Amino acid sequence: MKRTIFTLLICSLLISSGYSGNRADKNGGFCAVASFYPVYIIAKNIVRDVPNVSVANMTPPLTGCLHDYSITTADMIRLEKANLFIVNGAGMESFIDKTVARYPNLKIVELSRGIPLITDGTQANPHVWVSVTDTIRMVKNCTDAFCNADPAHSALYRTNERIYTAKLEALKKEMDAVLKPFRGRKIITFHEAFPYFAKEYGFVIVTVIEREPGSEPSAKELADTITLVREKRIKTLFTEPQYPSGAAQVIARETGASIYVLDPAVTGDDEYDAYIKIMKKNLQVLVKAFSCKPDKKSEHRHF
């Protein structure tokens, strides 16, 4: 009898120490890889202080969106060792199909799963995390994935989920209350990063200055935007810290509209509360932008 119990004990010890399976890193820990910054910050909060569990950001925090990203050899080495690959989905990671084919055993979770996507008729817009409501859903998806892939630490992941969700709910409450008076405001943004954010607060995106980030608008596109700004009497243009704002400056000069910087949280510090800090800054910028009296034809830049 004693021997049977001893054997069972040894077996269960072996099983529990080998949970990380064939893809585990050399130290026996559970390692997750996140595709880019906003997804990484979510995952970082979920694995906070969970022993032997780590998350790495596959792309440097200054990469920005992954619209045209090509996977590198260093990325492949990382994915080779990963237990879980956390991606945004909705078309953000254009390389995902090739990755699935290359690593058929790699567990991949798309954090945008279950979020109603905004489309332009042909393509889904992938920038879901810019809405706090959608980020809360992404936190749940991320936690579910960790719990499924590493059930031994489920309780710790769930605790972290509760803590981070509570912070995000508080942020949402504050933003909802402060931005409520500005529903219906017409805005112009820099790239296609803000439809989910605009929907959340009832803003109307009249046009987008650069549909393809990094490619300057053509002379005709610029002229059309200037006409639109004049016609709709738009007073505020929102650029992004990740991209140069040359085109926005031309529009501002021609129309007297003011330029403000709105951050879609695709780059930032390696801090647990980085997303929350970025959104609070966006909130301040919006209040300033919408509270500003119409200016007298002079260009004002607010950073």
Ligand SMILES: [Zn+2]
């Ligand atoms: Zn983008």
